[in-house]
Amino acid sequence: MPLKAITANRLREGDVVYLTESGLWSNWLNQACASEDETVQQDLLQRAEADVAARKIVAPYLIDLIEVDGILQPLSTRENIRAAGPTVRADYRNVPLVA
Amino acid sequence: MYRYDEFDHAFVQQRVAQFRGQVERRLAGELSEDEFKPLRLMNGLYLQLHAYMLRVAVPYGTLSSKQMRRLARIARDYDRGYGHFTTRQNIQYNWPKLAEVPDLLAELAEVEMHAIQTSGNCIRNVTADHFAGASADEIEDPRIYAEIIRQWSSLHPEFSFLPRKFKIAVTGAPNDRAAVRFHDIGLQIRRNEAGEVGFEVIVGGGQGRTPVIGVTIRKFLPKAHLLSYLEAILRVYNQLGRRDNLYKARIKILVQQTGAEVFTRLVEEEWDALKNGALTLPAEEIERIETYFAPPAFETLPAVNPAFEARRFEDRDFARWVRSNVSAHKADGYAIASISLKPEGGAPGDATAEQMEVVAELAEIYSFDEILISHEQNLVLPHVKLSDLPAVWDKLVKHELATPNIGLLTDMIACPGLDYCNLANARSIPVAQRISQRFSDLNRQHEIGDLKIKISGCINACGHHHVGHIGILGVDKKGEEFYQITLGGSADENAAVGKIVGPAFSYDDVVDAIDSIVATYLDRRQEDEKFNDTYARIGIAPFKEKLYAAA
Amino acid sequence: MPLLKNGQIIEDTWSNLPESANDDQGGAALDVDLIVSLEQWQSDRDALLKRNGRLGLRLRSDQPPAEIVADLEHFDLIALDFPKFSDGRAYSYARLLRERHGFRGELRAVGNVLRDQLFFMLRCGFDSFEVAGEDSAEAWRGAVAEMSVWYQPTGDGRRPSGVLGGAFGRSRAVAAE
Known part of the structure; x- marks a missing residue:
């Protein structure tokens, strides 16, 4: 299986987040819990759905990643833009809304 | 301008209170996302690629200075310091937080504005001619x-x-x-x-x-x-x-x-x-x-203003701006001044809070407190005295608002595209930015003349590509951004839908393709012939030949 | 399903004739108030008219009331279905029944009826609502009270704000003359 992680948006703030190993949600893709194991991926998705029910996040889904020199990168243009912000102006790039 | 009566005020305030209750129910878990979604959409709130996005209606594209200042304040206090004017005379904020949206809407209601029916399967914000009045x-x-x-x-x-x-x-x-x-x-x-x-x-x-x-x-x-x-x-x-x-x-x-x-x-x-x-x-x-929209108290002025003419004669940059951005007004001695939100390398339709405040101030001093939004994502000062145009221009120049390109090649419509939108297949804004850099020579743009390029990041066509003289449609080909080009569209009284010129171009090649189309037009046009007239006369073949000759 | 009427959750005295029922009307007693589908009405019309109980008609959202205008006098209730809250055809049907065809019986909204739509439904002429159980009658009453301003004249006789307020008053006056 390809390397995958879970992304979603925080319910209250709406910002893009990734599910980490510890079960928290981070704004930084590199802190995401990524796995090639389908069982682990499904487990992550279940944890995410529990957090939907707990009203922490909305719309979770799995994204495809590659790891280059220890850095996680999304495969698709769309997910690259979600991870780093709009490509249109340097000062529009993502800054964390929630520390 | 229309002013709310007590019922209009009550209407928007009740609507804000209603939405506040709905947001509370959502955050408390009484409403699921599926149940909440149609309710938030009816109030213009989307969940987009990066965050929530709020679309605020600017009814028939008309704003007072006070309203524009409030839009600026909201951009600063609830968002990241800018807003995006859309092709339907709305403004979009790209990063509001759900929990704060009711407060944001309350701030809008104070200045007789709202986000009602800017989304959903209902009758949307009604739009009008941006030179109205x-x-x-x-x-x-x-x-x-x-x-x-x-x-x-x-x-x-x-x-x-x-x-x-x-x-x-x-x-x-x-x-x-x-x-x-x-x-x-x-x-x-x-x-x-x-x-x-x-x-x-x-x-x-x-x-x-x-x-x-x-x-x-x-x-x-x-x-x-x-x-x-x-x-x-x-x-x-x-x-x-x-x-x-x-x-x-x-x-x-x-x-x-x-x-x-x-x-x-x-x-x-x-x-x-x-x-x-x-x-x-x-x-x-x-x-x-009708009385709300009665013409302001125009002074009786001569049709020609010597100070304006002198500045135009002395200052080539000013003259060039007047040529493209100033239009005839119904009252003698007045003009309509369009403010381009398409600077070289900029995101079409974006304005910073500071820029909104500058425009608000100019409208207050020079345009009877009135600002219009065009569906081409620009701003308009509808009633400026000819004698005030130099002062207006000087101020616009200082704030990167004086790009002299209204109606010209770089006055492009572009949807937010894959940089912001959940539906998009490809980016739109960076394509517009690269085209505006390629054609940054303003003299060349003026020489090319009226030319409308419109860019959509997906088939939903929010960037109006079908009606661009040159239309660009972003498509996804096996995970890569490609761009299909159409020619001959028009949104005005000569309404026409553009025709696809041939196979799509890659992100890297699309700017060269536009360059080639423009070159064919310049090469084949007769005297002052408009792009669509040349296209109608010579057909699609000459454009196609040059575009695909090298391949 | 709980039934909401006049701001109260009340007991529903009507029964639906089961789809599988044939000419014995599903065993329903002759004096029971019975809601039938359009198909049942069309196939069993004579038998249904012989009953003592009141008769109601249930229309799907793809069954415009124009089809049964001539039969309206036989029905004390018409139930209009919202298969999904987003299918808004029945809003038009309700107004046509009330404002054009003069239906004065009970107009019931059934199906995916949500609290946030109640205000619209009332204004279109519905007066009873088959609702899901989660919300209290108080919550429903609150939903109706959220908006006190509207701009459209409808058959509910309430005066709108805005440009049609004056016109509305006059046309009512003319109609009353």
Whole structure:
């Protein structure tokens, strides 16, 4: 299986987040819990759905990643833009809304 | 400008309180996302690629300085310091937080603004000519009727769950700047043979994945019957529009499938039953709304102003700006000044909070406190004295708002595209940025003349690519961004849908392709011939030959 | 399903005739108030008219009331279905029944009826609502009270704000004369 992680948006703030190993949600893709194991991926998705029910996040889904020199990168243009912000102006790039 | 009465105030405030309750229910878990989604959409709140996005209506594109300042404050306090003006005279904020949106809406309500019906399958913000009230070619101010339609369409009990979204545009001038043939309903103010003023009613236009030019179903509708006729159209559509297929649910498909003649008959039959009832507009009510849009107290001025002429003679940059960005006003000694939100390398339609405040100040001092938003994503100061134009320009220059490119190649429409939008297949804004850099030579742009390039990041066509002289449509090919080019479209009174020129171009090659098309045009045009005229005369083949010759 | 009427959750005295029922009317007693589908009405019309109980008609959202205008006098209730909250055809049907065809009986909204739509439904002429159980009658009453301003004249006789306020008053006056 390809390397995958879970992304979603925080319910209250709406910002893009990734599910980490510890079960928290981070704004930084590199802190995401990524796995090639389908069982682990499904487990992550279940944890995410529990957090939907707990009203922490909305719309979770799995994204495809590659790891280059220890850095996680999304495969698709769309997910690259979600991870780093709009490509249109340097000062529009993502800054964390929630520390 | 229209001012809210006590009922309008109560209406928007109650709506804010209602949404506040809905957000509380969502955050408390009483509403699921599936249940909450239609409620937030009815208040203009999307969940986009990066965050929530709030679309605020600018009814018929008209703002006071106070309202523009409030939009700036909201950009600063609730967002990241900028906003995006859209092709439907709305402004979008890209990063508001759900929990704060009720407060944001309350701030809007204080200045008589809202986000009601900027999304959802309902009647959307009614748009109008962006030179309304100022242009010399106007029969009547379309905003009088846009305001009347705004009232009638706000939370309409029968038409809040239509098969699909519904867009209405009104223009009062024969030169169509509101794209009335590309709306679900387009209203063109006309004078009949008896000299009475009424509406030509156009139905079933639209873009999206099936671009259609609207058809006239009534050549002349007396003013008093405006709302009963609209209600008849909407009632036919609400009952018969397709609900089984999202892509066939717009009224244009209903008109096509029933046939324009049958559709017209159904509307007229429904109208016969509604006519002369409670929806009839009393002449004194039309007059009452008209007074809100009465022309400001223009001074009696000579048509020529020496100081303005002198500056134009001395200052080539100013003269160039006047040539592209200043239009004829109906009053002598005044002009319409367009403010370009398309600087070289910029994101079309974006304005920072500081820029909004500068425009608010200029409007307050020089334009009777009035600002208009164009569907081409620019701002307009509608009533500037010729003698004030130099001062206005000087200030605009300081804030990167004086790009002299209105109507020219780099005055592109671009949707937010894959940089912001959940639906997009490809980026739009960076393509616009690269084109504007390639054609940054302003003298060359002025030499090329009027040329409309419009860019959409997906088939939904929010960037109006179908009606660009040159249209660019972003598509996804196996995970890569590609761009399909169309030629010959037009949104004005010569409405036309562009034709695909050939295979799509990669992100890297698309700017060269535009360059090639422009080169063919310059090479083949006769004297001052417009792009679409050259295209009509020589056809698509010469463009194609040059574009694909190297391949 | 709980039934909401006049701001109260009340007991529903009507029964639906089961779809599988044939000419014995599903065993329903002759004096029970019975709601039938359009198909049942069309196939069993004579038998249904012989009953003592009141008769109601249930229409799907793809069954415009124009089809049964001539039969309206036989029905004390018409139930209009919202298969999904987003299918808004029945709003038009309700107004046509009330405002054009003069239906004065109970107009019931059934199906996916949500609290946030109640206001629209009331204004279109519905006066009873088959609702899901989660919300209290108080919550429903609150939903109706959220908006006190509207711009459209409808058959509910309430005066709108804005440009049609004056016109509405006059046309009512003319109609009353």
